[in-house]
Amino acid sequence: MFVIKGKFIDGITYSFRRTSNRLSKNADYLDDWESKPMPSEVVSPSVMKMFFFQGSVLTVGMLLLLGYFYQM
DSSP states (O other): OHHHHTTSSHHHHHHHHHHHHHHOSSOOTTOOTTSSOOHHHHSOHHHHHHHHHHHHHHHHHHHHHHHHHHHO
């Protein structure tokens, strides 16, 4: 999610859309590939907070279980 939000994939997505538009034999004039939102525009900050919270809870839980396992 950090890679998508950091706009790393936007350039790759743009070039794939442009290439597929030029190579397609059935030109769809209603499909405006330039106006479609990029992946970094689709991801909202609330989704990022949710993934960060879930990752934090899972990390703490796994560390507690790892500590319990090595106490045996």
